[in-house]
Amino acid sequence: MTIGEGQSASLEVEGVWKVFGQRPDRALAMADDGRSRAEIQEVTGQTIGVRDVSFEAHKGETFVVMGLSGSGKSTLVRCVARLTDVTRGVVRLDGRDLTAMDEADLRQIRRDKMSMVFQHFGLFPHRRVIDNVGYGLEVQGLRRDERHERAERVLDLVGLEGWGDHYPQQLSGGMQQRVGLARALVVEPAVLFFDEPFSALDPLIRREMQEELLRLQASMHRTIVFVTHDFDEAIKLGDRIAIMKDGEFDQVGTAEDLITRPATDYVREFTKAVSRAKVLTASSVMDDDAVVPASRSVSRGTSVEAIIALLLADPEPIAVVGEDGERVGSVDRSAVIELI
Amino acid sequence: MDLAGGTGSLLRRWWHWLLLLAGVATLQWLFRTVDSFPAGLDTFFSDPIDRFARWSQANRRTHWLFTTIFNPFSDAVRVGLNSVESALLWVPWFVLPIAVFLLVARSRNRLQAVVASLAMAYPGVVGLWEVTVETLALMTIAVLFSVLLGVPLGVACALHQRVNQAMRPVLDAMQTVPAPVYFVPMALFFGIGAVPATMATVIYALPPVVRLTTLGIMEVPSQAVEASTVFGASRRQTLRKVQLPMAMPTIMAGVTQTIMMALGIVVLATLLGAGGLGQEVMATLTQRRTGRGIATGLTVVAIAVVLDRVGRAIAGMDRSTAPGRMVTGMAIGGVLSLVLVGRVVGWIDFPEMWDVKAFDPIDDLMDWIRDNLRWFTRGMNDAVIIWFYLPVRDFLTETLAWPVLVFGTAWTGWRVRNWHLAVFIAGALTFIGLIGMWDLSIDTLTQVVAAVILSVVIAIPVGIWAGQSRRVEAALGPLLDAFQTIPSLVYIIPAVTLFTVGVVPGIIASVIYALPPGVRITALGISQVPEESLEASEMFGASPRQTLIRVRLPLAAATIMVGINQVIMMVLAMVIISGLVGGGGLGFETVSAVKNSDVGIGFEVGAAIVAMAMVLDRLTQAGADRFRPPAAT
Amino acid sequence: MVADDWDQFPEGVYEAMRTGRSSRIIIGVLVALAVLASGCGDADEAKPNITLVTNPWTASFLNVAVAEQILENEMGYSVEVINIDENEAMFTGLADGTLDAVLEIWPSGITVGEQAFFDDGSVVNIGELGVIGKIGWFVPRYIVDEHPELATWEGYRSAEAGALFSIAETGDKGRFLGTDPSYSQFDEYIIANLNLPFEVMYSGSEPATVAELDARVSAHEPILMYWWTPTAAVSVFDLVNVPLPPYTEKCGASQAAGDDGVDCDYPEDVIIKAASGKLREKAPDVFEFLNAFTITTDDQLEMLPGAEIDGEDVADVAAKWISAHKDVWSAWVK
Structure with missing residues (x-):
């Protein structure tokens, strides 16, 4: 399979704003004065979609933007992909400013480096699956047989071998999104945007697709910007997660950061329902100083869930060791119970 | 490679084309000496109909069918028309514009209220109020009949599957039949003057209200009906208290469409001697007063504007934004007291402030165009005739043997749909030939094809443009509305001066009339393409052109085909108009039949137009279906 | 009396609104209007329309x-x-x-x-x-001035005459412009019986005939058409009548029956x-x-x-x- 480790790119987003309406300058001026979103809407009739968002997605990182509907996350991803123009701010892909690029350059960089998976799949109902997948190659001007060959290989990869001649609407929802995924992967993008790709799927299928994505990402290490409203999905897939509310980022960090150190009540609300044992690792529950005797050891990144299993079998404390095998702390029953 | 297998698969792939070729060649050779379609049923229908027409004319004063049914009915309708007319003239002139303003202003749109009010005042301002009133009376009565007939019919269709199945083809046919076809038989039953014109209008305008009533009731969520049933409501109660109220917005939309269709036909109603605006337009144009013709035509546009705005204001009103009872009552009281004041003071007729003479400068413009652009318009006229019309018509009627055309069209029907359609087409075309309308129909078909090609060539690019830009669409809106409502006679007679008598002015009028639905439906198709599909295309680096060609157009294709279907239907509706300016063919034959009360011929021409319309309609609808992406399984 | 009521009218309405009797007031006003209307009929009732x-x-x-x-x-x-x-x-x-x-x-x-x-x-x-009245064939005067032989029907037998009046649709034949199909016209028969190189094309309506006449005369082009006197158009466009073979009893009978034997001029x-x-x-x-x-x-x-x-x-x-x-x-x- 050709999609393996290869190109990947870093994405920098700096002070991005998006205002909807005829007079964005007025809204920006008010916002700079520190007025609230509702106030600005009331006075100018302009809606602030994204408010001063900055982040960086590193090479090979999965950066998840999590927010409820209306939080501006879909607008943000569209700004970053420049499907809509940003009102203010800069987006850089490997140092190249996307926001200042002209149409032709933008088109070229999209053909070379980017692709996207959509919430409602965004498939073309008039094209067969194989031609949907080959679309990105087609607009690049590739020959038909080459397109089909590459598309078929990616279809195999996402588990759709033999479905190429069907039309998308003849497939189930999960299969349709696999087509969407294949279509995004076939162009070998450096950056992949996911706009709530699994939210329209059944819970079972959704989990299946998440696993699929993890599996693929494990081998290809692309830069991914993933938008979701599902916190479980965010912590499952994201290397880092941004919580978005009212067009702004409330907090950015790893799943563990968010759970152990929520910056706002809003973030705390999300983390409440999460099964901590699954997310947290030994390093969050261990006692750094306690040098108790222990016959067993786990690494820092071991999930609390696994530790519980060990402790249930044998209540004796467990040692936690670092990358080099040196002892960094220990975990006992009381620490785990306190956490849960 | 297995040669035999290769030939086999080739044969499998191409055999229907071979069938076409073989059929065409055989038929052309077999019928090479046959000149024209043997009109075996030339008098089969027309003779008995003529006999009935003569009988009805002779017995109109004596036979019970007329003395007890049709004549009293006609009298009643005439009384209705006269009362509406005198009621409208009785109301002091300033009341209606004010009432229209208040009504539209209720929906809180002041600008639209002013526009509607000015439009209401327009006919009076140009001194055409009395003539307009005749037309309004005809429309009011016709729409009243349509609603009284259409709503119960629609309800029956919604509640009884069998009624629905029976009505559907009838409504389909009614919507395909060009309006003038109804005139001749109506004259037979209702004599002359405004009554047959009213009844023809009723039939023409009926389908939308029936269809939308049915749709509205069927769309009522089944839970609402179930809830009503659970509370022990009878079917009647459920219908009256739940289904009808919930379907009301849709029914009102149907009524609005019915009104617009009635408005579209009123000027043609002059052919039956209904008087009113149509007659006025004809008279001014006979005097070569283009400007006044336009002024008169604009009254129809003005009425359309008023009806549209008022209709929207009523439809768009919900209880939360509507003004309270008190304000409404005050407004009604105010209007009524205005009526009272006007009557008491005697301020009733429109003051003569202006008249159609104000439009006379347009005549000078027309003369200038006539004298300076003749080289272009005449050149275009002759080019269309020499390079398109004559060769195509002669090829179809003289070069091709008639069975070839029947076979070829049926073959097309088979390819785009199935053999049922092929049989239907062959039957319809053979019928046209048998009743002796072959050559006339081909003549008309040639003109229709020319008009459709021109309309499509203009409408599709404009529609694509409008579909991608809300602003363009909004800017085009009023122009398209005007195209659709201004009576075509107003521009077709000046077109004669520019292009000369013949098929071209008719083609131009058809194009103008057919453009609005063509543009609108294309724009709709283009704008309905899912945003995500477009984003996906953009995201993969497709240029706007690539997105248009590879995504937008293919996804809009089925809708665009529906637009083309509508264009064809509109062009067919204009066939009679082309008959008024030398277009020949079925159009002239219709005009002649209507004007000479030649019922037998009138029936045959009508039947030929209907047959042609149905063939073209089914072919294009089947074509549209082929453009639809395969359905989900 | 009406004038007196008028003073209190708005108040009355207002009162009615408050007490929910608005519909009754409105009906009352309508009745008043109807009474007023019936009193205002200006046509004499006894005389029929x-x-x-x-x-x-x-x-x-x-x-x-x-x-x-x-x-x-x-x-x-x-x-x-x-x-x-x-x-x-x-x-x-x-x-x-x-x-x-x-x-x-x-x-x-x-x-x-x-x-x-x-x-x-x-x-x-x-x-x-x-x-x-006189129905007949008419041409603009300049045609007769430039082609004196076209003053009578005999001049229209030649192929040149046909070519002079030809248009795109009629090829080398001349066009004879017929009119509204409800007018009595025998020109197809006359042309056939007199063996003239002409073809009848119907304008379909009088406005179309006038528009065509206007177009041709303004461009000083030939036109041969069905027309009649008395009309203003004859003087406006300066039309002259082209006499056809004189009216006969037999031909008149054909005209009345509408059969194809018509070969003479329209009668006065x-x-x-x-x-x-x-x-x-x-x-x-x-x-x-x-x-x-x-x-x-x-x-x-x-x-x-x-x-x-x-x-x-x-x-x-x-x-x-x-x-x-x-x-x-x-x-x-x-």
Whole structure:
């Protein structure tokens, strides 16, 4: 399979704003004065979609933007992909400013480096699956047989071998999104945007697709910007997660950061329902100083869930060791119970 | 490679084309000496109909069918028309514009209220109020009949599957039949003057209200009906208290469409001697007063504007934004007291402030165009005739043997749909030939094809443009509305001066009339393409052109085909108009039949137009279906 | 009394709103309006409505407008005017009394079927209008000036004549411009029987004929067409009549029967008026008035230019004639 480790790119987003309406300058001026979103809407009739968002997605990182509907996350991803123009701010892909690029350059960089998976799949109902997948190659001007060959290989990869001649609407929802995924992967993008790709799927299928994505990402290490409203999905897939509310980022960090150190009540609300044992690792529950005797050891990144299993079998404390095998702390029953 | 297998698969792939070729060649050779379609049923229908027409004319004063049914009915309708007319003239002139303003202003749109009010005042301002009133009376009565007939019919269709199945083809046919076809038989039953014109209008305008009533009731969520049933409501109660109220917005939309269709036909109603605006337009144009013709035509546009705005204001009103009872009552009281004041003071007729003479400068413009652009318009006229019309018509009627055309069209029907359609087409075309309308129909078909090609060539690019830009669409809106409502006679007679008598002015009028639905439906198709599909295309680096060609157009294709279907239907509706300016063919034959009360011929021409319309309609609808992406399984 | 009420009216309405009786007030006002309306009828109730027919040409509008205004203003009738084509349906309308009278019938256009209405008395001939009409073939004067041989029909037998009048549709044949299909036209037969290299193309309506005439004359181009006198167009466009072979009895019989034997000129038409057989009973004075009603060729030529060329309102032109010729029409009104 050709999609393996290869190109990947870093994405920098700096002070991005998006205002909807005829007079964005007025809204920006008010916002700079520190007025609230509702106030600005009331006075100018302009809606602030994204408010001063900055982040960086590193090479090979999965950066998840999590927010409820209306939080501006879909607008943000569209700004970053420049499907809509940003009102203010800069987006850089490997140092190249996307926001200042002209149409032709933008088109070229999209053909070379980017692709996207959509919430409602965004498939073309008039094209067969194989031609949907080959679309990105087609607009690049590739020959038909080459397109089909590459598309078929990616279809195999996402588990759709033999479905190429069907039309998308003849497939189930999960299969349709696999087509969407294949279509995004076939162009070998450096950056992949996911706009709530699994939210329209059944819970079972959704989990299946998440696993699929993890599996693929494990081998290809692309830069991914993933938008979701599902916190479980965010912590499952994201290397880092941004919580978005009212067009702004409330907090950015790893799943563990968010759970152990929520910056706002809003973030705390999300983390409440999460099964901590699954997310947290030994390093969050261990006692750094306690040098108790222990016959067993786990690494820092071991999930609390696994530790519980060990402790249930044998209540004796467990040692936690670092990358080099040196002892960094220990975990006992009381620490785990306190956490849960 | 297995040669035999290769030939086999080739044969499998191409055999229907071979069938076409073989059929065409055989038929052309077999019928090479046959000149024209043997009109075996030339008098089969027309003779008995003529006999009935003569009988009805002779017995109109004596036979019970007329003395007890049709004549009293006609009298009643005439009384209705006269009362509406005198009621409208009785109301002091300033009341209606004010009432229209208040009504539209209720929906809180002041600008639209002013526009509607000015439009209401327009006919009076140009001194055409009395003539307009005749037309309004005809429309009011016709729409009243349509609603009284259409709503119960629609309800029956919604509640009884069998009624629905029976009505559907009838409504389909009614919507395909060009309006003038109804005139001749109506004259037979209702004599002359405004009554047959009213009844023809009723039939023409009926389908939308029936269809939308049915749709509205069927769309009522089944839970609402179930809830009503659970509370022990009878079917009647459920219908009256739940289904009808919930379907009301849709029914009102149907009524609005019915009104617009009635408005579209009123000027043609002059052919039956209904008087009113149509007659006025004809008279001014006979005097070569283009400007006044336009002024008169604009009254129809003005009425359309008023009806549209008022209709929207009523439809768009919900209880939360509507003004309270008190304000409404005050407004009604105010209007009524205005009526009272006007009557008491005697301020009733429109003051003569202006008249159609104000439009006379347009005549000078027309003369200038006539004298300076003749080289272009005449050149275009002759080019269309020499390079398109004559060769195509002669090829179809003289070069091709008639069975070839029947076979070829049926073959097309088979390819785009199935053999049922092929049989239907062959039957319809053979019928046209048998009743002796072959050559006339081909003549008309040639003109229709020319008009459709021109309309499509203009409408599709404009529609694509409008579909991608809300602003363009909004800017085009009023122009398209005007195209659709201004009576075509107003521009077709000046077109004669520019292009000369013949098929071209008719083609131009058809194009103008057919453009609005063509543009609108294309724009709709283009704008309905899912945003995500477009984003996906953009995201993969497709240029706007690539997105248009590879995504937008293919996804809009089925809708665009529906637009083309509508264009064809509109062009067919204009066939009679082309008959008024030398277009020949079925159009002239219709005009002649209507004007000479030649019922037998009138029936045959009508039947030929209907047959042609149905063939073209089914072919294009089947074509549209082929453009639809395969359905989900 | 009405004026008194008016003062308190708004208050009354307001009161009604508050107490929820608005509908009753509104109904009350409507009733008041209806009473007012019935008191305002200006037509004399005892006199029946009179329905006059116009056919779709200007002279007919003018004749009827004159009669309409005299009937309304001098005799107190309310008149309705219906515009329809001169066909059997019109005769049926006259016969059953839907229509009361038509003031301009061209006898050459009366078909066998229409004659039957006269024969059984359901439609009555009420004398000559006073106009002598002539249908025929017309060309602009410049054609005759430039081609003197085209002054009579014999000049149209040559292929060159055909070519002169040819247009795109007719190829090398000349075009003969026919008109509204409801007008009586025998030109196809005449052309066939006289063996002329011409083809009839119908304009389909009078406005279309006039538009075409205007286009051709303004460009100084040839046109040969069906037209008639008296009309303003003859002088406006300076048309001359092309005489066809003289009218014969046998040819006239063909014209009446509408068969293909017509090979002669249209006859001079002594235009007549006709009334419903029921009119004499319904309104004897109207019947007498229409019987006496006369408009001469000169009268028509006096009125036609105003209506056809200057674009004045037909009613205004008729009113002008009425005020100028009181001596003429006062004799009709008894």
